[in-house]
Amino acid sequence: MVSVIHCDSLWYGADIVTMCGGEYHLIPQGAIAVTGGKIVWIGPHKELPAFHASREVVFQGGLITPGLIDCHTHLVFGGDRSAEFEQRLNGVSYAEIAANGGGIISTVRATRNASEEQLLAQALFRLKPLLAEGVTCIEIKSGYGLSLESEIKMLRVARRLGELLPITVKTTCLAAHALPPEFAGRADDYIDFVCNTIIPRVAEEGLADAVDAFCEHLAFSPAQVERVFLAAQKVGLPIKLHAEQLSALGGSTLAAKFKALSADHLEYATKSDVQAMRQAGTVAVLLPGAYYLLRETQCPPIDLFRQYGVPMALASDANPGTSPALSLRLMLNMACTLFRMTPEEALAGVTCHAAQALGLQETQGTLEIGKQANWVHWPLSRPAELAYWLGGQLPATVVFQGEVRS
Numbered sequence: 503m504v505s506v507i508h509c510d511s512l513w514y515g516a517d518i519v520t521m522c523g524g525e526y527h528l529i530p531q532g533a534i535a536v537t538g539g540k541i542v543w544i545g546p547h548k549e550l551p552a553f554h555a556s557r558e559v560v561f562q563g564g565l566i567t568p569g570l571i572d573c574h575t576h577l578v579f580g581g582d583r584s585a586e587f588e589q590r591l592n593g594v595s596y597a598e599i600a601a602n603g604g605g606i607i608s609t610v611r612a613t614r615n616a617s618e619e620q621l622l623a624q625a626l627f628r629l630k631p632l633l634a635e636g637v638t639c640i641e642i643k644s645g646y647g648l649s650l651e652s653e654i655k656m657l658r659v660a661r662r663l664g665e666l667l668p669i670t671v672k673t674t675c676l677a678a679h680a681l682p683p684e685f686a687g688r689a690d691d692y693i694d695f696v697c698n699t700i701i702p703r704v705a706e707e708g709l710a711d712a713v714d715a716f717c718e719h720l721a722f723s724p725a726q727v728e729r730v731f732l733a734a735q736k737v738g739l740p741i742k743l744h745a746e747q748l749s750a751l752g753g754s755t756l757a758a759k760f761k762a763l764s765a766d767h768l769e770y771a772t773k774s775d776v777q778a779m780r781q782a783g784t785v786a787v788l789l790p791g792a793y794y795l796l797r798e799t800q801c802p803p804i805d806l807f808r809q810y811g812v813p814m815a816l817a818s819d820a821n822p823g824t825s826p827a828l829s830l831r832l833m834l835n836m837a838c839t840l841f842r843m844t845p846e847e848a849l850a851g852v853t854c855h856a857a858q859a860l861g862l863q864e865t866q867g868t869l870e871i872g873k874q875a876n877w878v879h880w881p882l883s884r885p886a887e888l889a890y891w892l893g894g895q896l897p898a899t900v901v902f903q904g905e906v907r908s
């Protein structure tokens with residue numbers, strides 16, 4: 503006699519792309535059994551054991567992929583910079599814009615002046631398009647407050663988004679993003695403040711899951727970033743880094759030394775940076791939206807990442823200055839077109855490798871037994887279509903922890 507296994511729900515009628523090991527691993531006509539929001543069985547429908555499901559969902563064809571993960575965003579901020587975008591295209595220089603209080607400092611001002619409710623409403627406006635296209639997990643950084651109160655305010659808003667909506671939110675403290683005006687000419691004093699006050703406080707309040715910094719000539723030096731990393735280590739938070747975006751400072755090697763979850767941007771990363779990342783298991787998070795908007799010409803060293811087996815993730819970098827991106831799927835196309843990544847690498851970049859960049863590889867990012875039941879059903883026949891179509895909204899059905907998200 504065949505014993506019947508009970509499960510909460512059973513899903514079949516579509517092909518399944520599991521993304522195990524960073525590859526499609528297509529299961530034609532697959533089935534997934536879910537209990538307690540987790541996958542308890544997955545495989546070809548014809549091999550399905552005798553399950554009794556409280557609920558069955560049958561798709562009429564199409565494709566199931568893991569839920570998309572946007573592992574690098576600055577989604578919470580006050581105002582926007584569309585006026586600057588327009589000014590620049592009307593011939594106003596960066597210097598003039600900055601002299602008139604524009605640039606990142608204008609976002610800092612708007613963020614400081616906004617209430618928590620206002621920031622939440624603005625962030626919801628930006629998050630909803632990402633949700634609609636199948637994002638089930640998102641990382642959100644602080645870094646436009648640059649004071650204790652306003653960094654805390656940003657992180658609280660990020661946490662609330664995760665409570666209000668059916669999505670996993672991971673928060674990152676990026677207090678070392680830029681120098682606030684009140685610390686002008688005193689970058690080391692500001693780093694002291696970040697290390698001694700902001701990081702311990704956000705850690706104590708449980709508001710940050712990681713610590714990030716911006717290592718660049720126009721932001722902070724490797725020596726300053728190292729102090730931020732030591733402060734993060736002291737409170738037990740993993741680190742990430744904006745590194746090698748505009749120049750090669752060795753930030754990604756430094757990040758690897760601290761076993762960073764990820765180093766992000768990386769247009770100027772060198773072979774030795776890539777080797778250090780490989781050794782440390784640090785993920786390369788590539789951000790084609792910023793590359794595109796800044797009209798950069800130096801591509802990240804994709805071939806070196808391939809050669810050394812460094813996992814490549816992709817993210818929207820949603821931010822008001824350099825990547826006002828409201829679509830992660832568009833980033834897949836950009837990564838293929840601009841960086842010459844393959845559609846399979848691009849999809850791995852927003853699923854399994856993005857999960858790893860957030861330290862979530864045990865629970866998210868692929869479709870396999872034991873993982874969270876987060877996936878997207880697409881009206882598509884081939885996974886490459888996700889990177890192929892330019893924009894538009896595909897009528898996707900999104901499942902989060904075993905429930906259809908409306």
Ligand SMILES: [Zn+2]
Pocket residue numbers: 574575576744819821
């Ligand atoms: Zn960023």
